[in-house]
Amino acid sequence: MRVRLRFTKLGKVRWTSHRDVARMWERALRRTSLPVALTGGFTPRPKVSFGLALPTGHESVAEYLDVELATAALDVDSLPARLSPALPRGLDVTGAAVIDDRTPSLQEAVSSCTWELEAVGAPQDEVTDLVRRALAAGSIIITRERKGMVVTDDVRPAIVSAVVAGPPSCIVEGFVDHQPGALVVAELATHPRSLRPAELLAALHPGLREGHVRRTNQWIVCDGARREPLPRVATDAPHAEARAS
Amino acid sequence: MPSLWARIEPLLADVQKPARYIGCEDGAREPEHGPGRVAWLLMYPDTYEIGLPNQGLQILYELLNERADAVAERAYAPWLDMEAKLRERQVPLFSLETHRAARDFDVLAFNISAELVYTNILNCIDLAGLPVRAAERTGADPLVIAGGHCTFNPEPLADFVDAFVIGDGEEVIGELTDALRGWRERPRHEVLCQLAGIPGVYVPSLYDVVYDGPALVAVAPRDAGVPAVVEKRTIADLAAWPYPSQQLVPLTEVVHDRLNVEVFRGCTRGCRFCQAGMITRPVRERPAEQVRHMVASGLEHTGYDEVSLTSLSTADFSGIESLVGDLCSADIAVALPSLRVDAFTVGIASEIQKVRRTGLTFAPEGGTWRMRRVINKLITEEDLFGAIESAFSQGWRRVKLYFLIGLPTETDEDVLGIAELAKRCAQIGRGHVRGATVAVSVGGFVPKPQTPFQWAAQDSVATLRHKIGLLQDALRGVRGVQLRWHDPRATLAEGIASRGDRRLGAVIEDVWRAGGTFQEWSEQFDLDRWAAAMERNGLSIEWYVNRERPRDEVLPWAHISAGLHADFLWQDWQDALAEDVVEDCRWTPCYDCGACTGFGIEHVVASATPPAGGSQGTGQPLPVAVTLGPVRSSLGAARP
Numbered sequence: 001m002r003v004r005l006r007f008t009k010l011g012k013v014r015w016t017s018h019r020d021v022a023r024m025w026e027r028a029l030r031r032t033s034l035p036v037a038l039t040g041g042f043t044p045r046p047k048v049s050f051g052l053a054l055p056t057g058h059e060s061v062a063e064y065l066d067v068e069l070a071t072a073a074l075d076v077d078s079l080p081a082r083l084s085p086a087l088p089r090g091l092d093v094t095g096a097a098v099i100d101d102r103t104p105s106l107q108e109a110v111s112s113c114t115w116e117l118e119a120v121g122a123p124q125d126e127v128t129d130l131v132r133r134a135l136a137a138g139s140i141i142i143t144r145e146r147k148g149m150v151v152t153d154d155v156r157p158a159i160v161s162a163v164v165a166g167p168p169s170c171i172v173e174g175f176v177d178h179q180p181g182a183l184v185v186a187e188l189a190t191h192p193r194s195l196r197p198a199e200l201l202a203a204l205h206p207g208l209r210e211g212h213v214r215r216t217n218q219w220i221v222c223d224g225a226r227r228e229p230l231p232r233v234a235t236d237a238p239h240a241e242a243r244a245s
Numbered sequence: 246m247p248s249l250w251a252r253i254e255p256l257l258a259d260v261q262k263p264a265r266y267i268g269c270e271d272g273a274r275e276p277e278h279g280p281g282r283v284a285w286l287l288m289y290p291d292t293y294e295i296g297l298p299n300q301g302l303q304i305l306y307e308l309l310n311e312r313a314d315a316v317a318e319r320a321y322a323p324w325l326d327m328e329a330k331l332r333e334r335q336v337p338l339f340s341l342e343t344h345r346a347a348r349d350f351d352v353l354a355f356n357i358s359a360e361l362v363y364t365n366i367l368n369c370i371d372l373a374g375l376p377v378r379a380a381e382r383t384g385a386d387p388l389v390i391a392g393g394h395c396t397f398n399p400e401p402l403a404d405f406v407d408a409f410v411i412g413d414g415e416e417v418i419g420e421l422t423d424a425l426r427g428w429r430e431r432p433r434h435e436v437l438c439q440l441a442g443i444p445g446v447y448v449p450s451l452y453d454v455v456y457d458g459p460a461l462v463a464v465a466p467r468d469a470g471v472p473a474v475v476e477k478r479t480i481a482d483l484a485a486w487p488y489p490s491q492q493l494v495p496l497t498e499v500v501h502d503r504l505n506v507e508v509f510r511g512c513t514r515g516c517r518f519c520q521a522g523m524i525t526r527p528v529r530e531r532p533a534e535q536v537r538h539m540v541a542s543g544l545e546h547t548g549y550d551e552v553s554l555t556s557l558s559t560a561d562f563s564g565i566e567s568l569v570g571d572l573c574s575a576d577i578a579v580a581l582p583s584l585r586v587d588a589f590t591v592g593i594a595s596e597i598q599k600v601r602r603t604g605l606t607f608a609p610e611g612g613t614w615r616m617r618r619v620i621n622k623l624i625t626e627e628d629l630f631g632a633i634e635s636a637f638s639q640g641w642r643r644v645k646l647y648f649l650i651g652l653p654t655e656t657d658e659d660v661l662g663i664a665e666l667a668k669r670c671a672q673i674g675r676g677h678v679r680g681a682t683v684a685v686s687v688g689g690f691v692p693k694p695q696t697p698f699q700w701a702a703q704d705s706v707a708t709l710r711h712k713i714g715l716l717q718d719a720l721r722g723v724r725g726v727q728l729r730w731h732d733p734r735a736t737l738a739e740g741i742a743s744r745g746d747r748r749l750g751a752v753i754e755d756v757w758r759a760g761g762t763f764q765e766w767s768e769q770f771d772l773d774r775w776a777a778a779m780e781r782n783g784l785s786i787e788w789y790v791n792r793e794r795p796r797d798e799v800l801p802w803a804h805i806s807a808g809l810h811a812d813f814l815w816q817d818w819q820d821a822l823a824e825d826v827v828e829d830c831r832w833t834p835c836y837d838c839g840a841c842t843g844f845g846i847e848h849v850v851a852s853a854t855p856p857a858g859g860s861q862g863t864g865q866p867l868p869v870a871v872t873l874g875p876v877r878s879s880l881g882a883a884r885p
Contacts, residue, residue: 012250012267012268012269013267013269013496015257015263015264015266015267016264016267016496016497017264017497019498020264020496020497020498023498024496026548027494027547027548027549028548029548030548030549030550031545031546031547031548056263056264057257057258057263086548088269088270088271088496089269090269210258
């Protein structure tokens with residue numbers, strides 16, 4: 001059976017890489033003795049597939065992975081409580097559900113993500129103005145690096161929405177060193193061209209620096225409707241935020 | 246005591262591998278500091294990924310945190326980018342668990358496993374906000390204590406370290422903690438005198454050093470009650486110390502990223518170049534049952550799928566075959582570092598590496614039988630070729646061979662012997678696998694204190710280059726052989742620090758002040774800094790490194806004892822020059838090197854017979870026959 005899990009990446013652990021998180025999951029799955037299906041061949045690996053990589057240093061309450069289990073009899077609702085203690089502090093499983101074998105992979109299916117990001121380097125009203133102008137623009141051309149190549153792109157289509165939600169949130173106290181800034185909430189596309197939070201800021205104004213960033217949602221568009229890879233239901237573990245702080 | 250995290254975190258977005266600085270490992274403790282608790286900051290003076298796996302520090306970390314009167318946290322040397330940011334923002338060196346300033350601890354305790362990290366120790370002390378020189382530190386400053394293999398010649402670091410701990414740390418760490426309770430209320434000098442009274446503890450500031458021109462005359466205690474010779478500490482029984490029991494599992498990649506279980510400590514193969522084998526005697530095996538238990542519980546709590554059975558020569562563990570047989574399963578990989586060179590060992594390796602057959606490494610060390618008799622590494626060509634034959638016939642495609650060049654009495658012929666062996670091995674390989682590869686790694690020999698070669702002359706950079714050139718010429722265009730070598734300039738710097746005396750302190754400080762940190766990293770290493778510092782301080786590299794030392798010379802480490810009798814070491818040196826060999830005393834009668842007799846301890850070895858298949862130094866005649874009880878050697882005269 002195929003299981004989709006949602007988990008957080010909060011607190012100090014956000015300074016680990018996507019690859020590091022993959023290894024943490026491999027160890028956690030072994031520690032909990034879940035019957036994970038293995039790939040064939042000379043070096044069998046657990047059949048686990050991760051969604052979009054989260055840049056090192058960013059937090060998230062919306063990470064996902066799909067695990068293939070070599071069993072049909074398993075209480076999926078018990079997985080968050082089983083797995084969270086086997087993961088480092090800050091990684092908490094907040095949702096689990098069985099998914100169909102034909103469900104497209106996370107990498108294919110997710111088309112946009114919502115981010116909370118601190119823009120540091122300008123007062124809130126200036127950032128508000130920069131966001132308004134960006135949304136009004138027909139195109140925003142930036143030069144950026146992609147796979148070692150310098151490319152010039154119009155990133156305006158990748159900005160689904162953006163709004164200044166207030167002053168810097170101080171998600172972690174003391175993080176911004178009392179610099180001027182604003183909390184931006186933005187939905188950025190991952191297909192066909194992706195836009196990273198840092199690139200959004202560069203597109204708004206070269207003088208803005210990225211402060212604290214948190215991914216709050218990943219979105220799948222299906223038959224015209226937008227939904228998350230797992231519905232937010234009662235299996236969400238309420239202790240997750242508290243444990244990570 | 247405030248956490249520095251809020252000042253550290255803003256730096257992390259702009260440094261490489263920020264996970265080096267967050268802690269959060271599985272198995273890490275978050276100890277509560279308090280007035281009645283001696284706070285230890287355990288430090289490894291290299292990067293996180295090199296330092297975290299260090300088993301010695303992990304053992305002490307657990308032992309200290311188990312005590313009601315101690316807390317222990319960890320720190321590693323910040324990489325250059327982080328160091329620059331710490332200095333720019335004036336953030337001091339910090340602990341990983343509670344991100345507390347290093348100088349809020351009672352003790353900064355360093356593990357020192359290699360000479361080229363010496364400058365990093367000074368850098369860490371400086372980043373902690375302490376004067377690097379012990380004499381300039383005052384009552385308010387933490388104590389700087391160091392342990393590890395390099396402390397068997399502590400003199401080059403004597404100006405910077407308050408107290409050295411010689412030998413096994415398991416027992417003495419508790420005695421130090423007892424002595425340090427409430428230490429800040431007593432004068433610093435009184436505390437240091439008290440520490441000097443603990444067996445195995447060397448407080449260099451309580452000793453006078455007397456020179457006559459370049460020659461060292463004596464390192465002698467100034468006061469009564471301070472020992473003239475500091476004897477190493479040795480735990481009698483590894484079974485009493487089943488640590489680490491909660492191995493730290495890092496969140497990011499490190500070296501040796503697997504479960505590590507120490508199966509024995511000490512080695513009596515008697516390789517004359519090997520400092521570890523000389524200073525860790527006798528052999529103390531962990532009971533097989535305890536090993537099984539530590540492996541099972543370790544895998545369960547870490548989630549690792551690989552375990553390494555660590556020691557200086559794991560194939561020598563009594564009953565290694567049945568142990569490995571028990572541990573092997575479909576989803577657990579077993580690694581044996583330090584393989585012996587013979588077909589039996591390859592048999593074990595092939596048993597455990599059924600799935601992931603990556604590479605096999607053997608260390609014949611010397612290119613000719615003559616050379617190997619000099620160094621007492623008694624691998625015959627039959628052993629080596631047998632091992633190579635079975636490795637390639639059992640599916641390995643690549644075998645690594647380690648050699649030393651610059652060994653005492655070495656001739657060009659001995660060096661070319663390395664090329665000959667490599668060619669033969671590649672040839673054997675091609676008989677079994679297409680594209681069989683033999684990777685030859687050549688390191689320059691650095692004579693080490695407390696070994697029979699402590700009097701030997703180290704080869705100059707030019708001589709080592711000549712020898713590498715011989716190998717390059719001999720192996721140019723040879724199919725299936727790859728040659729790699731260690732930079733002879735780094736070998737020279739290691740040599741300067743290895744057998745230096747207290748005058749080297751000024752050199753180490755100069756190299757550090759000139760920016761020479763992370764000297765183990767080739768991109769950071771620069772011999773010119775060392776050469777300039779030696780010259781500035783009026784010291785001769787030739788005198789310290791390239792000169793053979795006479796028997797009557799006072800060696801800088803003469804007041805530190807690994808238990809080995811000076812006349813044993815000298816005799817073994819003479820035997821080496823005469824190409825005479827010595828057997829492994831685990832299985833043959835004691836020749837009284839001093840390591841057991843001096844301390845009233847003995848080998849703890851479950852089996853009275855050597856393992857099958859290994860002729861090397863076991864005292865067995867060739868071809869190998871396994872018999873009960875000690876066997877006389879056909880290789881050389883038994884020692885009276």
